[in-house]
Amino acid sequence: MRLKMLRSVQSAVKRCASAPSSARLYSSASTPERKVAILGAAGGIGQPLAMLMKLNPLVSDLALYDIAGTPGVAADVSHINTRAKVAGYAEEKELGKALEGSDVVIIPAGVPRKPGMTRDDLFNINAGIVKNLTSAIAKYCPNALVNMISNPVNSTVPIAAEVFKKAGTYDPKRLFGVTTLDVVRAKTFYAGKTGLPVEQVNVPVVGGHAGITILPLFSQATPAANLSEEDIKALTKRTQDGGTEVVEAKAGKGSATLSMAYAGAIFADACLKGLNGVPDVVECSYVESNVRLGKSGVEEIFGLGPLSDFEKQNLEAMKSELKASIEKGINFANKN
């Protein structure tokens, strides 16, 4: 028996793993017209992400939408002398115009955590925001690739999926939970521990985007390094708690914004490259995929590669939380 569930995989969008990260952001491959919309563009993530997308030569049109502060951000970013034409959209009645013709829509709209909160504590506010924004996407740019950043990602992606299903526009190949920041962190921490050059390392991260549902696969990290079990446990924990580390350091002034903007820009760039037909663009993402079910629940998840015993245990441990977050999102979308 097969059932659809959400999990993280090497997504259909593929990216060249060997390109150095700075080149990834600023390289110029083929350059067809591509419109990118950022919803929540004046926020802590939105502003640096708007700048990074303005620097991306693959973008011809950049639509910046937020319910507060858009004109200033749009005017500021528009003065950067790069290809993308920038337009700001400040009110809900302008959302349709912001979205029309978009190839990629990035959503960092919503409230961030404060110390002591879980990502799930953001659900009550962010679920409604995501539902409204994705309803507009279904109406104005149903074919766009949607990059969901708003937390809790484990639930906001299922909300978006339900909204698109109701609108008849759902395509699991076009909806992505952005988990790139977990990969960015895992790479940084792995390189720090091993002494390997950070621009050469790769660490796949699977699962979702909250606590134990984040599962870095250090057994598949490249270049391989001889780490002790203790080191791998510590690296795994630090990657899982990376968001909380930043929330606590910011002490009430929000969560990761700059590293998230960087991660969001990498993922959006991968989407654009995929759309432009660049081969072998590979990124991890939280997407819907197939699992095989048996008498005791999920029997097999496809495409994770060989896991260590530690990773197998962690995968088992995350399933109930991930499933509950998915169901919470689905229920919200269907009730409200």
Ligand SMILES: NC(=O)c1ccc[n+]([C@@H]2O[C@H](COP(=O)([O-])OP(=O)(O)OC[C@H]3O[C@@H](n4cnc5c(N)ncnc54)[C@H](O)[C@@H]3O)[C@@H](O)[C@H]2O)c1
């Ligand atoms: N996926 C990840 O890895 C990741 C990483 C960091 C943060 N986040 C999440 O991203 C979200 C944004 O974080 P931030 O630090 O930028 O927050 P922020 O408060 O600085 O910015 C959020 C922006 O969203 C805007 N907004 C609110 N409602 C909106 C609506 N209906 N339409 C359009 N814009 C709207 C606000 O006006 C604000 O400018 C949070 O939910 C946070 O938890 C996710």
Ligand SMILES: O=C(O)C[C@H](O)C(=O)O
């Ligand atoms: O931790 C958070 O609340 C923000 C984000 O999900 C992160 O991983 O930094």
